[in-house]
Amino acid sequence: MPENPTLVPALEISGLTKRFGEKLAVNAVNLTVPRGSFFGLVGPNGAGKTTTLSMATGLLRPDAGTVSVHGLDVWSNLVEAKKRIGVLSDGVRLFDRLTGLQLVTYAGLLSGMDRAVVAERAADLLELFDLDAVSGTLVVDYSAGMTKKIALACALIHAPQLLVLDEPFESVDPVSGANIRDILHGFVESGGTVIVSSHAMDLVQRMCDHVAVIADGRVLASGTTDEVRGSSTLEDRFVELVGGRRHGKGPEWLRIS
Amino acid sequence: MVAHLVRLRFRLLANALTRSPWQAVAVVLGTVYGMFMLFLVVVGLLFLSSAPDSLGRTVSVVGGAILVLGWTFLPLLSSGIDETVDPARLATFPIPITTLLLALAVSGVLGVPGIITTLAALATSLVWWQTPLVAIVALLCAAIGALTCVVGSRMLAALTVRISSGRRAREAKTVLVLIPLLLLGPAILALSTLFRELRTVLPIIADVVAWTPFGAIWAVPGDLAIGRPGTAVLHALIGIGTLIAATAVWRWALDRALERPATSTSFSHTQRGLGWFAIFSGTPTGAVAARALTYWARDPRYAQSLISVPLVPAIVFFYSGASGDLSGLLFVGPIVAVLLGMSIYTDVSYDNTAFSLHLQSGVSGRADRWGRVIAVSVFALPTTIILTVASVWVSDSWERLVGMLGISLGLFITGLALSSLVSGRFAFAVPAPGDNPFKSRPGGGFTLMLSMFASWTALALLALPEMVLAIIGFATFNQSLGWISLAVAIVLGGTLLIIGVRWGGKLLDDNGPEMLVQLQRQK
Secondary structure, eight states: OOOOTTTSOSEEEEEEEEEETTEEEEEEEEEEEOTTOEEEEEOOTTSSHHHHHHHHTTSSOOSEEEEEETTEETTTSHHHHHHHEEEEOSSOOOOTTSBHHHHHHHHHHHTTOOHHHHHHHHHHHHHHTTOGGGTTBBGGGSOHHHHHHHHHHHHHTTOOSEEEEESTTTTOOHHHHHHHHHHHHHHHHTTOEEEEEESOHHHHHHHOSEEEEEETTEEEEEEEHHHHHTTSOHHHHHHHHHOOOOOSOOOGGGSOO | OHHHHHHHHHHHHHHHHHHOHHHHHHHHHHHHHHHHHHHHHHHHHHHHTTSOHHHHHHHHHHHHHHHHHHHHHHHHHTTOEEOSSOGGGGTTSOOOHHHHHHHHHHHHHTSHHHHHHHHHHHHGGGGGTTSHHHHHHHHHHHHHHHHHHHHHHHHHHHHHHSSSSSHHHHHHHHHHHHHHHHTHHHHHHHHHHHHHTHHHHHHHHHHHHTTSTTTHHHHHHHHHHTTOHHHHHHHHHHHHHHHHHHHHHHHHHHHHHHHSOOOOOOOOOBOOSOTHHHHSOSSHHHHHHHHHHHHHHHOHHHHHHHTHHHHHHHHHHHHHHHHTOGGGGGGHHHHHHHHHHGGGTTHHHHHGGGGHHHHHHTOOHHHHHHHHHHHHHHHHHHHHHHHHHHHHHHTTOGGGHHHHHHHHHHHHHHHHHHHHHHTTTOOOOOOOTTSOTTEEOTTHHHHHHHHHHHHHHHHHHHTHHHHHHHHHHHHHTOHHHHHHHHHHHHHHHHHHHHHHHHHHHHHHHHHHHHHHHHHHHHO
């Protein structure tokens, strides 16, 4: 029986596992990201967010488990799956000796797109992210926030159906952050799916309609944002789930006077 | 504090080595090699003790000067500057500059090269063991000399790495450093003529070098041994003055580097339009080629790998010019062909984690390989051909032109094939983007050298047919063998290139994620 295409999740992860030496970084993670959702992935440092997202996007080979994007198994159809996914990785370098325009063009051409389409979209994206004034500047000379935006433009140029963004708002100024959120909301409204990982609970609570809390390589809670947070704020719920909150004002010597 | 910083250096080294067992193996092999060299030096010096005092003096002056020069300038050319403890990272801690200076000097001496140099320097006192007083002076001078070596290398590191803030200025400085390296050619001319009359000339060189900052300190015991205490005092003063001056310059450079940590926010370079991207075809292959060519022009790490290209003809020309036989020039084409063909050996390693863009976009390994091959060929193929033709022209051996082209092109194309294959699977420890291109990672150079050596051997075997054909042609004055060699070079080399690109591309397709993990480890 063929499944109803609107019910096939944008991203379905099951039993995903990755071990680095002794450390089990991701431990049998199951996650379903519905199509058209704005999905937040939150967790403390070292929880396995980046590792999970890398495996979900075909950048890191899992030890076990499956990942499918719109019903397509990622690891057995890498090229086809990558065409559907736009990725913003945290902590990887860019080809920063290219100018902004060259970098976005490069990303487009690498995906096998036509030159004319690439040129048009590159111009659109640079304008969208307020980068057209610096399109001729080398990316290495960009500020951290501008670098984030140009990387986001690279992730968008091939018009993916699923956007996977690792820490997209880190070091982005409030105005640019709001602009990026608008763009992402527009993308979701048009039927696309966005997954963001973040530490900023307020932001995720306001921005995302779905959320998953991940810690120590396991999913602690997952569902719509309202389901997960219940009657409290997402931040309180997160602290309750993850634990480790300490009460007190720090040692005596740290208090001036 | 000093001990603490020195411990930090070893902690960092140990941690780096446990992360990568191969690097550890490389460091061990490097140490064994160093010990072997040290053994040879000690044996040589023991023999010298029974030779005339003037010979002992000459050898220690020239050897010592080479040691100081090598320490100061050679890291730029080959092994790189050890930055296990990067002073810039310590900028936020309240460490007095004198303490930092002392800690860096001590940790420099306590590295493997430092220990071996110090032992070798101290071993120069063996020359004078029959006159104990001179031997004791020699020990003191050797300590000063070894320290000068370390301080010299640190001084140049501090001067070149972060003297000024701003990426542009730093890169410009890197290129400035390259210029004296290019002038090595003429220097080698002078040396090669001198080596001819080594026995008569060497003492004269030693006498001259003994008055330079590099050789002065090493001359002191010799001066005493041949009964010239006045000269000995002067040499000692020059030597000690050198150490003090080098330390002062180093201190000044380090102070400046710490006061102005590198922050690059200069919007100096802007470029309208797409550059190479507008010229190459709008396919993934064309895009990779355009990107790679842009990097060849903009990234100083690539410039560093091209230093040797103008250097080879210069050295060979001056050398053969000195001997009056220009046929040695015929080696220029093949040597440059090998260097250029293998120059994309570390291409993916240079990309560092930026390579993840290739992985994300799902570009095929084959397009990746071809793009890099095309980019380097754009300038390397004409360079190889021009240098080969030029060498035939200058040495006036036109009858060998076709055969020489066969050898050079064969080596170049086969080199491309091999590096396309190897760089599709292995990432090497190379300087990261934006780093000082001369910076080394512990053991990194050695691992790279080992695999390079293996690849050179493979290259020699794979390009054997065209080389043998051409050489037989030269020996028998048979022009048609030259043409056959050229044809074999193009057909066999081309086939190998296609195999190398496809195989390397397949490896990259199959192991892309593993490659990224390797690259992340280098970060």
